Amino acid sequence: MRIAFCGVGAIGSHAAVLCRNLEATLVFIDFDRVEAKNLLAQAYVKPSVGRNKAEALKLQFLNLHGLKTEAMGVRVTRDNVATLCGGADLLVDCFDNRDGRQVLSDFARAHGKPLVHGAVSGDGTFGLVRWEEHFVPDAEDTAGQATCEGGAHLPLLGLLSATLARVIQDFAKEGLRRNALVNLSSVTPTPGA
Numbered sequence: 001m002r003i004a005f006c007g008v009g010a011i012g013s014h015a016a017v018l019c020r021n022l023e024a025t026l027v028f029i030d031f032d033r034v035e036a037k038n039l040l041a042q043a044y045v046k047p048s049v050g051r052n053k054a055e056a057l058k059l060q061f062l063n064l065h066g067l068k069t070e071a072m073g074v075r076v077t078r079d080n081v082a083t084l085c086g087g088a089d090l091l092v093d094c095f096d097n098r099d100g101r102q103v104l105s106d107f108a109r110a111h112g113k114p115l116v117h118g119a120v121s122g123d124g125t126f127g128l129v130r131w132e133e134h135f136v137p138d139a140e141d142t143a144g145q146a147t148c149e150g151g152a153h154l155p156l157l158g159l160l161s162a163t164l165a166r167v168i169q170d171f172a173k174e175g176l177r178r179n180a181l182v183n184l185s186s187v188t189p190t191p192g193a
Helices: 010-017 036-040 053-065 081-085 098-111 154-174
Strands: 002-006 025-029 070-072 090-093 115-120 127-131 180-183 186-189
Touching: 002 010, 002 081, 010 025, 010 053, 010 115, 010 154, 025 053, 053 070, 081 098, 090 098, 090 154, 098 115, 115 154, 127 154, 154 180
Parallel strands: 002 025, 002 090, 025 070, 090 115
Antiparallel strands: 115 127, 127 180, 180 186
């Protein structure tokens, strides 16, 4: 199985680390670079600062876990989504913007690819794990709105990432598709689960 993590920031980097036990090829896709402010909420180490996030995570998987992964340090667009994601058996959306989510949604629907979304609310009060058929991307309150900087929402991000990782594992091992609503009080299965 080939699993493509699209966006390896706060949610994607932690979910990927929690999927390292799968017998699968993990692929990391992200154009962004690791900044010092990312170290509090994302699964990167200090020597990663300045590196492309996908490449940095690939290097960490090799150095810390002895696992080979793949990295693509580019932005997913309508022009390259088929090349980047066409060989995946599962797409995992951990983008932090509506446009990226929409590109993945359109591609997955057009090509019959399974796609699961991991998303946190703009105010950091809840998160969602939703399969494509149950997900509607919404716009940020302001363009480029950051919800995952400085570690302010780290407990919620950890819980959301762990829930997403479990959903990925259940799909990879048994073909199950579960949805969830996550907040600091509970993880609740939702309709369509």
